[in-house]
Structures are given as structure tokens and as C-alpha cells.
Amino acid sequence: MEKKDIRSLSYRELEELLVSYGEKSFRAKQVYEWVHQKLVPSFADMTNLSKNLREKLEEHFCISPLSVVDKRVSQNDGTAKFLFQLQDKRVIESVLMKYKHGNSVCISSQVGCRMGCRFCASTLGGLERNLTPGEMLSQIYEIQRNTGERVSNVVVMGTGEPLDNYDNLISFIRMLTDEKGLHISQRNITVSTCGIVENIRRLADEKLQITLAISLHAPDDETRKELMPIANKYTIQEIFDACNYYFEVTGRRISFEYSLVEGVNANEKEAHKLGELLKSRLAPNAHAHVNLIPVNKIKERNYRHGAESEIINFKNIVEKYGINVTIRREMGSDIDAACGQLRKSYLDQSNS
Numbered sequence: 232m233e234k235k236d237i238r239s240l241s242y243r244e245l246e247e248l249l250v251s252y253g254e255k256s257f258r259a260k261q262v263y264e265w266v267h268q269k270l271v272p273s274f275a276d277m278t279n280l281s282k283n284l285r286e287k288l289e290e291h292f293c294i295s296p297l298s299v300v301d302k303r304v305s306q307n308d309g310t311a312k313f314l315f316q317l318q319d320k321r322v323i324e325s326v327l328m329k330y331k332h333g334n335s336v337c338i339s340s341q342v343g344c345r346m347g348c349r350f351c352a353s354t355l356g357g358l359e360r361n362l363t364p365g366e367m368l369s370q371i372y373e374i375q376r377n378t379g380e381r382v383s384n385v386v387v388m389g390t391g392e393p394l395d396n397y398d399n400l401i402s403f404i405r406m407l408t409d410e411k412g413l414h415i416s417q418r419n420i421t422v423s424t425c426g427i428v429e430n431i432r433r434l435a436d437e438k439l440q441i442t443l444a445i446s447l448h449a450p451d452d453e454t455r456k457e458l459m460p461i462a463n464k465y466t467i468q469e470i471f472d473a474c475n476y477y478f479e480v481t482g483r484r485i486s487f488e489y490s491l492v493e494g495v496n497a498n499e500k501e502a503h504k505l506g507e508l509l510k511s512r513l514a515p516n517a518h519a520h521v522n523l524i525p526v527n528k529i530k531e532r533n534y535r536h537g538a539e540s541e542i543i544n545f546k547n548i549v550e551k552y553g554i555n556v557t558i559r560r561e562m563g564s565d566i567d568a569a570c571g572q573l574r575k576s577y578l579d580q581s582n583s
């Protein structure tokens with residue numbers, strides 16, 4: 232039988248478990264710290280617990296619900312891509328990116344995805360299942376253990392739609408930011424969504440200080456529908472209303488991701504429309520930030536980005552509307568680091 236994943240237990244659940252084993256409730260703090268702060272590889276390492284308790288835990292639980300099956304390090308920029316295998320043999324990917332301001336890990340929130348964005352490799356096989364809080368945490372823990380690097384920023388921008396796995400996402404964030412765990416600052420966590428409106432509002436009500444990133448990718452509903460099926464469900468106006476609510480409740484600036492796809496959303500016309508949209512529909516002091524992502528080619532689709540000069544021109548136009556714009560450069564292009572590509576090539580290989 233598959234052992235249960237101890238990293239998915241909240242502090243309260245761990246306390247209940249230990250009390251049911253006849254232990255005092257303060258033991259929970261000790262076990263929780265071994266699991267979430269010291270990141271020990273086995274129960275045998277939990278030296279302040281009785282042998283009996285260590286054995287009991289060992290019998291019912293595993294320490295990590297995932298193991299490294301592949302790791303690739305970019306020669307260009309040190310970006311490291313990890314392919315992890317879960318207990319049910321499914322695979323997910325995560326990326327460690329090194330920046331001057333610290334190390335950032337990009338994690339997956341689901342195995343596959345059901346959102347169907349046209350340019351995204353992660354959604355081609357549909358959704359297989361949600362990841363548990365322990366599986367999300369473990370991507371960060373195992374990268375930290377494997378590389379010896381301290382992780383200071385986490386972006387939930389890997390495979391999956393985090394707001395389609397809402398409850399597990401919230402447990403994950405609470406555990407990751409808990410002072411008894413890695414204690415990563417809420418401000419250093421970014422959650423990226425294709426725009427599930429009800430859950431943006433729910434997230435606002437959690438009153439977390441995380442950054443919300445919206446995958447906008449188009450300045451009007453018609454163009455958005457060409458790229459993202461979710462646009463048939465929610466209009467840009469509904470998303471902006473939810474963003475304004477998020478800003479009102481949390482005071483946090485919202486980021487917008489915009490993947491530039493030549494011939495679809497990357498002309499001067501769209502740049503003006505985007506500037507206009509953000510200027511007129513977003514609360515005046517919400518200070519939108521736009522991240523332009525020249526679309527990464529995936530072999531299943533013909534989408535491509537335009538020339539460098541067109542990308543810069545697009546940026547300049549949007550900036551004229553008083554909006555902060557950055558261009559996100561592809562990292563680790565020599566190791567299939569972009570958007571679900573390593574997992575995809577692994578699956579393609581093992582199926583052939």
C-alpha cells in the first residue's frame with residue numbers, strides 16, 4: 232500500500248495524529264520542524280523523538296512524495312530544470328532560476344491542465360490530477376536539498392491552473408509561509424492564473440500578501456478567445472472587476488502576463504488597445520505591471536513571436552500609457568526549460 236505523505240498534513244492534522252498515537256501535543260512542533268524546516272530525508276533523522284514514534288511514523292508515512300528522475304542545468308544561465316516522479320509514477324516539472332536578488336522556483340500545481348490555452352505545451356494531454364499541498368511543497372524542498380541553494384521566491388507558474396486546485400493551493404501557501412516551516416515571505420510568492428473570476432475573489436478574501444499575476448494575452452475578448460478557451464467563460468471586464476477587488480482588499484499590485492504571438496496579438500493596434508484597457512479599466516492607483524513574454528515555440532503549434540524590434544516597439548507603445556512594462560527573457564532555452572517542455576519531451580519519449 233502507498234504510504235501517506237506527511238508533508239501534506241497541516242500542523243493541526245499532525246497534532247491530532249500524534250495525540251491519537253498517545254503522544255503529547257507539543258511533539259507536533261518537533262515533527263513539523265523536522266519535516267518542513269530541517270527537511271530531513273528520513274524519520275530516523277528525527278533524533279529527539281522516541282524510537283517507537285519514529286518507527287510508527289515510518290510504517291504509515293513517507294517523507295517525500297516525489298523523487299528526481301531528471302535534472303538539467305543550463306550552460307547559459309544556471310537555470311536548473313527538474314523532472315520529478317510522484318508516487319503514482321506520474322511526472323511533473325519544476326525550475327530553479329537564479330537571479331541577482333535571490334533564487335526563484337517555478338512549481339507545477341497540477342499534473343497536466345484542462346484550460347487548453349492554444350500556445351501552451353502543458354495542456355496538450357489534458358488534466359490528469361491535482362497536486363496535493365505536500366507535492367507542491369516538495370518541489371521546493373527537494374530542489375533546495377538537491378542543490379543546497381536557499382529558495383527565496385516561489386512562482387506558481389508551472390504546469391496547471393492553480394486556481395483550479397484552490398484548496399490545496401491555499402494550504403500550500405499557508406504552510407510555505409508558516410514560521411515553523413521554510414517561512415518564505417508571502418510577498419515573495421506569485422500565483423499566476425488564466426483568470427478564474429470567482430476564485431480571484433475568494434483569494435482576495437484570504438487576505439494574503441501574495442502577488443497575483445493574470446494571464447491576459449489579449450486586449451479584447453475576441454482575440455483572447457482565439458488563444459484561451461477560458462475567455463468564453465469570463466470576459467476581460469469580469470476579470471478586471473475581480474482584479475480591482477483583489478487590489479482593494481489586499482493593496483497588492485497586479486501583474487499581467489502577455490505572451491506575444493505574431494499575427495495574433497502583437498501588432499501596434501493591440502499594443503494601443505492594451506495600454507488603453509489597463510489605463511481605463513483598472514483602479515487608478517492599482518499600478519498594473521505588464522510582463523511581455525515572446526511566445527516560446529512548441530512543436531505542436533505554429534505560433535511564433537516577431538522580431539526583437541517589434542517586441543520593443545510593442546513595449547514602448549504600452550509604456551506611453553503610463554504602464555510599467557518588462558520583457559521576460561527566456562531562461563534555460565538549451566534545456567527545454569520553457570513551459571512544460573521537458574515533461575512533454577519525456578512523455579513523448581517514453582510513449583514511443
Ligand code: SAH
Nearest residue numbers: 351391392423424425446488490526527570
Ligand atoms: N495556468 C496559469 C499558470 C500557467 S503558465 C496561468 O494561466 O497563468 C505561466 C504563464 O506562461 C502563463 O501566462 C501562460 O499563459 C504562459 N505560457 C504558457 N505557454 C507559453 C508559451 N509557449 N509561450 C509563452 N508563454 C507561455
